[in-house]
Amino acid sequence: MTRYPLTWLYVPGDRPHVIAKALAAGADVVVIDLEDAVAPDRKDYARAATADLLTQPQPVPVHVRVNALDGPWAVDDLAALAALPGLGGLRLPKVTSPDQVRQAAAATPVPLHALLESALAIERAYAIATAHPSLRGISLGEADLRADLGLRADAGLDWPRSRVIVAARAAGLPPPPQTVHPDIRDLDGLAASCAHGRALGFLGRAAIHPRQLPVIERAYLPTELEIEHAETITKAALANEGAQALPDGRFVDAAVVATARRTLSLARRG
Known part of the structure; x- marks a missing residue:
């Protein structure tokens, strides 16, 4: 059963004491940041x-x-981290081309995740997502993308968000996680944003503070009603092969059953 990460906690790479706390904070993945968070x-x-x-x-x-692959620090980053026992993956910021993914894959055997943060990257999303077998996921960097597009309202990001979600799924990659919600005090805003992201097709979210983790989990874990609905569908699928209608009139086919099984997989996390 696939276990998708729901929480990705970012922590500055030059603060080891903060990293130690992050490792015990309950995130599914801790992301040590050598890029934006480090002077x-x-x-x-x-x-x-x-x-x-x-x-x-x-x-x-x-x-x-x-650090960005076209900058002065990335070569040293990849060389230092290439195959360390404690490293589960590398996140590549500001990717704009498939060649950059292949360049990183040639330097390390570690699974890669590409961050798309510009209009050019969005246009090339599927090509980037299929660049190399080592690439295990793509996601957005919305702060840089917002600046590149000159956006004044969050709604302007919905098309790029959907574009990246579709590109990931078309490439056979997991649904992308949402980018960070920068205001760590605004938990209501975070919850609302997560609900919107879930409706678009994201799965999970990056965080910059441990207090954000339970809000993200609650937003992305199935509700009791969703679990009950999924159980009804999977039981019906076991009892009868092929497309069918449930007693309440809802139509069930293979795609609906697959969605129900993913819901139950998420419900059984941990």
């Missing part, structure tokens, strides 16, 4: 500290967001 004069320290930590397996999966 230029701290890049070498953050890389060395992260590499030192990841020489040992960690209690939860740990990914590292390296």
